[in-house]
Amino acid sequence: MAARSRALTAPHVFRPGSHSPVRVVVLASGTGSLLQSLIAAAVGDYPARIVAVGVDRDCAAVAHAESADIPAFRVALREYPDRDAWDRALTAAVDAHQPDLIVSAGFMKILGPEFMGRFGGRIINTHPALLPSFPGAHAVPDALAYGVKVTGSTVHLVDSGVDTGPVLAQEPVVVLEDDDESSLHERIKTVERRLLVDVIAAVATRGVVSDGRKAVIPSDRT
Numbered sequence: 001m002a003a004r005s006r007a008l009t010a011p012h013v014f015r016p017g018s019h020s021p022v023r024v025v026v027l028a029s030g031t032g033s034l035l036q037s038l039i040a041a042a043v044g045d046y047p048a049r050i051v052a053v054g055v056d057r058d059c060a061a062v063a064h065a066e067s068a069d070i071p072a073f074r075v076a077l078r079e080y081p082d083r084d085a086w087d088r089a090l091t092a093a094v095d096a097h098q099p100d101l102i103v104s105a106g107f108m109k110i111l112g113p114e115f116m117g118r119f120g121g122r123i124i125n126t127h128p129a130l131l132p133s134f135p136g137a138h139a140v141p142d143a144l145a146y147g148v149k150v151t152g153s154t155v156h157l158v159d160s161g162v163d164t165g166p167v168l169a170q171e172p173v174v175v176l177e178d179d180d181e182s183s184l185h186e187r188i189k190t191v192e193r194r195l196l197v198d199v200i201a202a203v204a205t206r207g208v209v210s211d212g213r214k215a216v217i218p219s220d221r222t
């Protein structure tokens, strides 16, 4: 069997379901500029609509949702007795909006087993580094501290690990000599805002095929 077809023997397939445009719940924890880009893009012929925004803390992302008349909900870990209870509550809160896709756009919590069991295979995250380099919550300062000359943006499927899911798209960003965390992160975000919008549109239109390690968005070629 050719290597390619072997690589695409797929236990996991996301196909655009009955909803067109597909229903997307966006998860965020901070400024929400990536959310803003998705809100701005999700109009007209764009094949996805944001049906709700979920946050784990009070943050500016809520205001962006409200400005766009998109329902927002908060599920804060500190309001639950333990992580499992928070995981169940977040799963229920997202499920209530009947999403086809979940997008983590700066969501700063590891999604737990309940959430992965319910939505696994259709959760997309954007990470401000070229995974597998610099996983975790501090990718940009970690890249600067290491002294890399090139970092970038990764959009990937989320799995139960931390930033270990199959890669959907990546784009490099050069590190400048006078970069600090803020300047480098802003240049990465500029790439992320475009890349995330493009990947969500591609997945919403053509789905994803993944063997758990590699993922492919089938080409348009019929």
Ligand SMILES: Nc1nc2c(c(=O)[nH]1)N[C@@H](CN(C=O)c1ccc(C(=O)N[C@@H](CCC(=O)O)C(=O)O)cc1)CN2
Residues within 6 Å of the ligand: 104, 107, 108, 109, 110, 111, 112, 125, 126, 127, 128, 135, 136, 137, 158, 159, 160, 161, 162, 163, 164, 165
């Ligand atoms: N199961 C998964 N959940 C999430 C992933 C993932 O790959 N698998 N990606 C994250 C987003 N992310 C990096 O892109 C990330 C965010 C947060 C952390 C982290 O260590 N969080 C700590 C708390 C940090 C805080 O509250 O400031 C934690 O969850 O305890 C690592 C990676 C989205 N979810």
Ligand SMILES: NCC(=O)N[C@@H]1O[C@H](COP(=O)([O-])[O-])[C@@H](O)[C@H]1O
Residues within 6 Å of the ligand: 029, 030, 031, 032, 033, 034, 035, 105, 106, 107, 108, 126, 127, 128, 136, 137, 138, 139, 188, 189, 192
């Ligand atoms: N590891 C997760 C992580 O670092 N996520 C990052 O948070 C930022 C959110 O920006 P925003 O709040 O302006 O949308 C983005 O750069 C995203 O990649």
